[in-house]
Amino acid sequence: MTHEEPDPMPEDLLDWLEDEDSLTDVVDEEQIEDAVANAYLDAEDEYVPIDDGIGYLAVSGAEAGSIVSALPSGSTVTEATAAPAIVSRDKSLTGDRPVYLVHRGGRQADFLPWVMGELHHKKGRSITIGAVANLPSARGEKLGSFFRQASVAALRIADPQCYRLDEKVLRLPPSPIGKRAWGYAPYLSTTEDADWVLQVLEAQRGVGANLLLTPGRALDPDTPQKSLDAAFQEADEALALAERGERLALNLTLPSRWLSSEALRNRLLDQVLDQDQFDVLYIRVQWAQAKAFAPTEDADLLMGIKRLSNLCADEGRSLLLPQTGITGWFALAHGATGYGLGVSGSEQSFAEYAFRRGRKGQQQAQRYFEKQMLHTVDSSAHDVVRSSRGYIDCSCAYCPQLFENQTWSHALAALHHLYCMGELTAKVHEDSTRGGRHGAVRRIVATARRWSSELPLGTSEVPRHLAAWDQAL
Incomplete structure (x- = not known):
């Protein structure tokens, strides 16, 4: 976000165009919250083999997410399931x-x-x-x-x-x-x-x-x-x-x-x-x-x-x-x-950009993605949702640390969101034998709508989009 406007502050401190010179308002806050998230980067480097037998995937440590052809000195191989081989660009499309x-x-x-x-x-x-x-x-x-x-x-x-x-x-x-x-x-x-x-x-x-x-x-x-x-x-x-x-x-x-x-x-x-x-x-x-x-x-x-x-x-x-x-x-x-x-x-x-005036120093909203709702809610609403009948706790690697710490980590909440959306995307493929992707998405949306309709949520936290999606499907 640029600095030409008086006290610009979208409702959740959006870095609208992700320009690095627009992030000065939130740098200090992120340095604090990363003290929690950095524990993941400081973890011991661990690797799993890749199915094709010609490489290893780093699953923890500062190099997590990278693939190497040979194990670095001092690193360990976990007993976890091997990672699939990377498909080619053309095959992915x-x-x-x-x-x-x-x-x-x-x-x-x-x-x-x-x-x-x-x-x-x-x-x-x-x-x-x-x-x-x-x-x-x-x-x-x-x-x-x-x-x-x-x-x-x-x-x-x-x-x-x-x-x-x-x-x-x-x-x-x-x-x-x-x-x-x-x-x-x-x-x-x-x-x-x-x-x-x-x-x-x-x-x-x-x-x-x-x-x-x-x-x-x-x-x-x-x-x-x-x-x-x-x-x-x-x-x-x-x-x-x-x-x-x-x-x-x-x-x-x-x-x-x-x-x-x-x-x-x-x-x-x-x-x-x-x-x-x-x-x-x-x-x-x-x-x-x-x-x-x-x-x-x-x-x-x-x-x-x-x-x-x-x-x-x-x-x-x-x-x-x-x-x-x-x-x-x-x-x-x-x-x-x-x-x-x-x-x-x-x-x-x-x-579409819309200017919203806010107080200088306003804290970033604490948001949590609820996979069962297909919706993002305030962290206080999460407590209500979690106590509801039929709720399934998230099993991602980030939630335990997110909720164990008194200081809310926006980084861990974001990683949880990204991981859960990846799970939902995988579920569309895994459940596509009945009606293809359309059938899989339709079932996920219908289930989310039925379950969410019984939750005691405030107006601002209700996933209103599910009705429109259900209709479109």
Whole structure:
């Protein structure tokens, strides 16, 4: 978040665009909370063998999430079940396992490879892990290091976030490109250069991405055909610049009107259908959001996501929905290949920016993801939910430490959230023998709705989206 506004403070201290020079308000708090979470990084390095017999996965310690060909000196091999082999990039996009993208934001980035490695070890036969890093958010060396440690990720995506240039189309905060972002992503200032598209591709190559993206400028719903033509012209140029062995995804950024309006949606889907040179789509959608971490319950938007997912499934296209959180998980029912989320509220949905004034020093809300509810609640509401009949305690590695300490750890709560969403994604695959992914999601949503309806929760904690989802399924 930029500092041009008076006392800017979204309701949960969202680092909206994950710009590193926007995090100064919360650094001290995170240094305190990480004292609890850092115990995971300080643990002894332990490894498990990989099924293919040619490597080991680090499951604890500072290198957790990384794969090595030989055991480091002094390390130990656990007796745990072996980890599955990493699938190739191309197989991950065409296989039957859903793709689970973990976004690297400005917070708790060091812990993400740990949870990604744990998910791969325990659920890697039911999901494919991917990693997304935003090019304008950090130095290239740091992003490259993240990709190298998160080597369980079959997909490595360096998002150029060129939509930051489109303030007149999207609802972005004032000055959406911070001073550091200009340095981290110099292509944002050279859009008039003849080789601009090449610059965008080279920036992704430079940090080790294995799935390249077209620039992904925002499509203007007020000039639909002109905007579509411009986006596909840039995409075709990028495709012509792709080198042998590279894979390119069509990257689009959409205000929600493109999916909620039938006329715009049909125009978009017709254009996508005609452009069969792109078999992988990476589509980010911006929608209005009243409360952080709350998924959309907009029936028209859900219908648009459904139609887009249906089209891609019918045409054999791989659809990735970055930055969609549990709404993206819902789209698995309709044909989406995968979806993405991260630690902060801004990585759970690409929400329209809305300025909220708050008190300086206001503490970050203590949120906990309830897997049985498919919903995030305040930590005080968790006590009510946990005492309800039929509640199943979370078995992730992070919850014991989270609830044993008097100081709430936002890092551990975030890792719990990421891990639980990975479990839910795996469950969609594991329960797909009856009715495919659609049947699996429908059953999970119906069960969550029935159980949640009996909980004594306040209005702000009720998972209202479940009714809209149930209807859409």
